[in-house]
Amino acid sequence: MSAPEQEQLEEWRGRALRVEEEVGRAIIGQQQTLRLINVALFARGHVLLEGDVGVGKTTVLRAFSRAIGGAFERVEGTVDLLPGDLIYHTYVDAEGKPRIEPGPLLRHGDRLVTFFFNEINRARPQVQSLLLRAMAERSVSAFNQEFHFAHMTVFADRNRVEREETFELPSAARDRFMFELRMPTPTDDATRRSLVFDTDFHDVDTLLERVTPAIVPWDKLNEIGAAIQRNVRASPALERYVLDLWEATQQPTKYGVHIEGVDMENLVLAGASPRGMMALTRAARVVAWLAGRTHLVPADIHAIAPSVLGHRVFFTPVYELRRAEIAERLITQILQKVPTPRAP
Numbered sequence: 001m002s003a004p005e006q007e008q009l010e011e012w013r014g015r016a017l018r019v020e021e022e023v024g025r026a027i028i029g030q031q032q033t034l035r036l037i038n039v040a041l042f043a044r045g046h047v048l049l050e051g052d053v054g055v056g057k058t059t060v061l062r063a064f065s066r067a068i069g070g071a072f073e074r075v076e077g078t079v080d081l082l083p084g085d086l087i088y089h090t091y092v093d094a095e096g097k098p099r100i101e102p103g104p105l106l107r108h109g110d111r112l113v114t115f116f117f118n119e120i121n122r123a124r125p126q127v128q129s130l131l132l133r134a135m136a137e138r139s140v141s142a143f144n145q146e147f148h149f150a151h152m153t154v155f156a157d158r159n160r161v162e163r164e165e166t167f168e169l170p171s172a173a174r175d176r177f178m179f180e181l182r183m184p185t186p187t188d189d190a191t192r193r194s195l196v197f198d199t200d201f202h203d204v205d206t207l208l209e210r211v212t213p214a215i216v217p218w219d220k221l222n223e224i225g226a227a228i229q230r231n232v233r234a235s236p237a238l239e240r241y242v243l244d245l246w247e248a249t250q251q252p253t254k255y256g257v258h259i260e261g262v263d264m265e266n267l268v269l270a271g272a273s274p275r276g277m278m279a280l281t282r283a284a285r286v287v288a289w290l291a292g293r294t295h296l297v298p299a300d301i302h303a304i305a306p307s308v309l310g311h312r313v314f315f316t317p318v319y320e321l322r323r324a325e326i327a328e329r330l331i332t333q334i335l336q337k338v339p340t341p342r343a344p
Contacts, residue, residue, distance in 0.1 A: 005227060012224045013289060015216045016042055023063040025210040027056060028194060028201075029186030036181055036307055037064060039290070043282045044225040045178025046135050046154040048120075048169075048311070052185050059204050060183070061116050061155050066211045070113025070151060070218035073104040077122035077159075083130040087142045105140060105149070112149040113218045120156040121166045128169060131156075132176050151218055171314050178279045179304070180311040225286075232285035234296045237341035241298060245305070246277050248334045249313050257333045262319065262326060269314045276312040283308060298340045306331045 020038045027034060037060065040047050049057050058074065065072040075086065088103045105112070117123070117131060131154065134140050139148045156177070159166065174180065186192055195201050216224075234242070248255045250271030253264045272280075284300040291300075310327040319326055 005231065009224075009227055009231060009289070012216070012220075012227075013292065016224075016290060018212075019064070019067045019215050022067050022211045022215060023060070026063045026207045027060050029188070029191035030056070030060065030183060033060065033181055033183050035290075036179055036304065037061075039283050039286045039304065040179050041068065041153060041221065042225050042228060042289070043178060043279075043286045044153070044222060045279055045283065046176065047156075048174060048177040048180045049155060049157045049183055050181065051157070051183030055183050055185050057157055057183055058116065058118070059207070061114055062204070063208055063211050065114040066208055066213050068113060068216045068218050068221070069214035071108035071111045072114045072116070073108065073112060074116040074118060075104050077117060077119035077127075079122060079124065081123050081127050083126050086127065086130055086134075087140065105134060106142065106147050108149075109147070110149055110151065111218075112152050113221075115152055115154045117154065117156040119159040121158045121168050123167065125167055128167070128173060132173055135176050151221055171311075174311045175273055175275060177311070178283060179307040181307055228285055228289045229282060232288050232294055232296060234281070235341075238296050238298070238301075241338070241341050242277065242281060242301065244338050245280075245301070245309075245334060246272055248338050249309060252330065252334060255334065255337045257330065257337050259326060259329050259333065266316055267319055267326070267330075269316050271314075272309050272312045276309060280305065280308045302335055305335060309334075 016038060019041075020034055023034055023038075024031065037047060041064070051057055062072060075081075084103075086103050086105045088100050088106070090098060090100050093099050101107070105115070115134075120128060120131070123131075130140070134149075134152075135154045138150050138152055139146055141147075158169070186195065200207060244255075248257065248271075250268065252268060258264060259267075280301065281296075283304045284296055287300040287303050288294070288296050306328065310331050313327060313330060315323060315326065
C-alpha cells in the first residue's frame, strides 16, 4: 500500500466510524444492525432487512442516508405495483394534458444513493425482477436510453407477519443481497423506556436532525470500497479457512456438523454460491478496515458469516419450511466445527 493511499484510507475510516456514531445518536438498541449496515455500505453490497413492524427500519435508513448524503427513495410493495411504476408515473396536469414523469428509480439520476423497497414480498415477481436487475447492474433501460445509478445501495424489507397476497423472494433472488439482517425489537428495559417515554423518539424528523449530514461524500463510496478491497490482505491460512467454510456449507457432515432432529445427509440442496463467498470476503475486509487492520483475522469472518451465509445455503424442500430455525444453527455449527487458524 502506498503511503498516500494508506493515509487516505485512515481518514476515510475515521469518517466511516463517525457515520456509525452519528446514526447511533438517533437510533438506540440496534448497535449490531448499525455496524452491519455500515459494513455493507463500504463493501458496496445490498441488504435484505427483516424485523417486526415499527422497529424503525425506515428511520435507520433515513439516518444513514443523511449521514452519507445523496438522494433517498422509498417504495411500498403492493400487489398492484407494476414494473413501470418504478420507472415512470403518468398524470394529468392542470391544463388537462397527460404527462409522464420519471419514477423513483430515475428521478434523481446518478444522485440516487439509498433505495428502500418496503415489503418487497408484497410486490409481484415481475417487479422484484426489475429491482434485482437494477441491483446487479445499477442501471435500467427506459425511454430508449440507459439510466445509471452507480452509487445506489438497495435495502429491502420483507413482511414476515402477513402472508396473504405475498410473493416470497426465490432463493436465487435472496442471493443478490450481501446481508440478510434481522432487526430485533429491543428487549432491555432502559432502551424500551426511552423509546416509549422520551418524546424525542416520537418525532422522526426532529430525531434525524441529530445526525450530521454528508459525513462521507456519497460519490466517493465506490472509490473507498475499491481501495479497501485492494489493501486488506488475507494470509494463505485464512484463505484456506474460507475455502473450508465454503465446503462446509456444501458438505456439513464432512466437518462433523450435526443438528438434532435433522437428517444431515438430506439437508443441503446447494451450498453457498461463489457470489456468496465473494460477499463474505468483501464484507470481512471492511470489518478489518474498521478495526484499523490491513489483514484479515478469523474474527472478521465470524462477525459477518451468519448474515452473509444464512440465506445462501439452500435446503431440501422438507426442511425449507424450517429455514429460519435451521439456518442459524447450521452456520453456528459450521463456525464451531471448521478448524480456525491462529490469528497472525
